[in-house]
Amino acid sequence: MEVTVPRLxxxxxxxxxxxxxxxxxxxxxxxxxxxxxxxxxxxxDYIDPSYHSVIVNAPSRxxxxxxxxxxxxxxxxxxxxxxDIAIIEGVxxxxxxxxxxxxxxxxxxxxxxxxxxxxxxxNGGERINRTVRAIIRGG
Numbered sequence: 782m783e784v785t786v787p788r789l790x791x792x793x794x795x796x797x798x799x800x801x802x803x804x805x806x807x808x809x810x811x812x813x814x815x816x817x818x819x820x821x822x823x824x825x826d827y828i829d830p831s832y833h834s835v836i837v838n839a840p841s842r843x844x845x846x847x848x849x850x851x852x853x854x855x856x857x858x859x860x861x862x863x864x865d866i867a868i869i870e871g872v873x874x875x876x877x878x879x880x881x882x883x884x885x886x887x888x889x890x891x892x893x894x895x896x897x898x899x900x901x902x903x904n905g906g907e908r909i910n911r912t913v914r915a916i917i918r919g920g
Contacts, residue, residue: 786861790892792871793902803902804870808836819864823891824872847886
């Protein structure tokens with residue numbers, strides 16, 4: 782069972798870097814454009830989903846692979862079924878995982894499972910300039 786609802790993941794290279802602000806701004810803009818948006822959060826978070834819910838006036842759902850395993854895919858499909866687009870806010874850094882070695886529980890894992898493109902957030906106000914290039918290019 783695969784739902785063809787367009788989707789995107791909002792991620793960053795670290796936590797506390799503006800993912801929530803970007804996620805909320807995207808959702809708000811899409812709603813103002815007349816789209817029905819479903820919201821999700823990677824991991825066992827309740828604060829960010831509460832912000833999502835205010836913007837979309839509907840529940841935001843957690844997608845926590847550590848607790849749910851492959852059921853996160855079914856959960857995503859169930860709760861995005863009647864939407865025009867789904868936005869999934871990542872957790873921590875894109876590849877940060879529960880064990881620091883694998884991708885288990887990471888935003889990258891969820892993006893791969895859902896075959897979702899990633900909007901990558903970089904906080905340009907962090908006193909970085911040329912370093913942004915290295916972050917984007919991976920080296």
